[in-house]
Amino acid sequence: MISPLEKLVKSLKKFPGVGEKTAIRYAFFILNANQQEIDELVRNIEIVKRDLKLCSECFHLTEGDLCDICGDTRRDRSRICVVESPLDLLSVEKSGDFRGIYHVLHGVMSPLDGIGPDEIKLNELVRRTNQENVKEVILALNPTVEGEATASFIRDQLRKTGVIISRIAYGIPVGGSLEYADPLTLTRAFEQRTTL
């Protein structure tokens, strides 16, 4: 292959889930796209890398000191939703129901990978829970082994603060089918059944 194209393919192959064939398709798309579109792409990449920082309060992404959510006075500051990543935060925001504020951990504890409470924004969560006028901490971590362990750890850490600690429900996804649900999800769905 032509060397500049080959190098671009190599860069694009680093994207998540992108193999050789997809990278080649993307490279040719870039090659054939009009210059203005590509200038815009490059500019947008550079701005994201240069201008995005972490919110000094909740550690979500922001261009300024505080993120849009922490800066929004209409949000309920007594409820903190704890998520693993900004991407998870955006998923919760998209549902549009939660009107509280967030705390982004930037990971979960994983002792095998050397990630303890100090490697994620956990001390900051404890500090925030103590300082602010917080009534409830809602854990919205992923239902993985590490997510579960981190949730337990947070519960233990926050117990003495007296705030309500809750966790989002596990269960059958809306539109999902019992037939395809894994046994653990079903067990949780039964455990967390609600009376009608």
Add this chain to the structure above:
Amino acid sequence: MISPLEKLVKSLKKFPGVGEKTAIRYAFFILNANQQEIDELVRNIEIVKRDLKLCSECFHLTEGDLCDICGDTRRDRSRICVVESPLDLLSVEKSGDFRGIYHVLHGVMSPLDGIGPDEIKLNELVRRTNQENVKEVILALNPTVEGEATASFIRDQLRKTGVIISRIAYGIPVGGSLEYADPLTLTRAFEQRTTL
């Protein structure tokens, strides 16, 4: 979503086959990747856009005046393989069997879209076939309606030059199954059967 990230997602959604979710994944990959990797990506994009031109002979991509293939004296210059795009050329090259040279049309005729013989590199093919010491023109166009029509048109145009005009075989892909082959492919496979 945070505005710079949103803009990047919008740019990434223009990539072929990339929807909102994939674009968001890519944007977060870019955000979290180390700066050096992203600098390299941006540089590779810019080099591809700036330095790649079309070979003055076959219209394949090249950094110089002639592409690597046209510049290779070991290639058989009496056989020209006609392809629609540089991507198709790379596919043929990957099989490693063809030792002739190429001609990249950069499209196929499509009267409904206003693409006639003058919009693709067809006159150039006729000129090359007349000028060079060509014995065979092998059409390796895609088996679409437009590809077929373009192949017929080329055959008519080149008939008076006296060179052999051939077309790559249609048939069951190696590793494919008759069960899943479409009727037209099967018809062609029967028409083009070879005696053993």
